[in-house]
Amino acid sequence: MRVNVTYSRILFGALSVATLSSCAYHEINPEAALADIRANNGYNELSDVESGTAKLILRAAGSGYPANFSISTSSQACRDFTSLGNAAYAGRGIVYPWIANAVQRGRRTEPYLVHEAKPGEPIQVRGYGSWADGTGSGYRTGHCGPVTVQFTPQDAHAYTIEFVWGSNPACSLNVMDATNRDAPVSVPVQIVADCPAPVR
DSSP states (O other), rough: OOHHHHHHHHHHHHHHHHHHHHTTTHHOOOHHHHHHHHHHHSSTTOOOOOOTTTEEEEEEEEESEEEEEEEOOOOTOSHHHHHHHEEOOOOBBBBBHHHHHHHHHHHBSSSSSEEEEOTOOOOEEEEEEEEEEGGGGOOEEEEEEEEEEEEEEOOOOOEEEEEETTSSEEEEEEEESSSSSSSSSEEOOOOOTTOOOOOO
């Protein structure tokens, strides 16, 4: 475990150095940087939604720490969640792709997750973030959330759901209708309070 933490610290050290460098990837090759972002945040999948379905793209923003996403279509609040997996931001478009790839491997996360939802059926989406820092006696861990929202996807619509680190409160879920992927609009959601954290 300490090896993984050290590896992660090295990766995020490289991420910080690359971000602060005047030779950031997006400054050297902006077209390739944009293509890397779109290939790794679900943008390219947003336009591919068939009638009779609704697509959810779930991702994390604001930090390199992972967020676990789970969903439920239960009529009862906070019941019967199914985990979709973990996603994390890795500096795509800012750092070189090989650095972002190494960060993803180190964190054992995906850049984004995809879920096909049933149109017209209310869905609960739960986000739960976890972080770790330090080594040895200075090793610390924590979490943010869970944050849970409910909304009703529409037929042939695509949505992005971002677990946002560092907002007010400390983390939140941001749901956007991205059927027009170049002009997403905010989706009204119902906050679902007091859902339990996922079982690890």
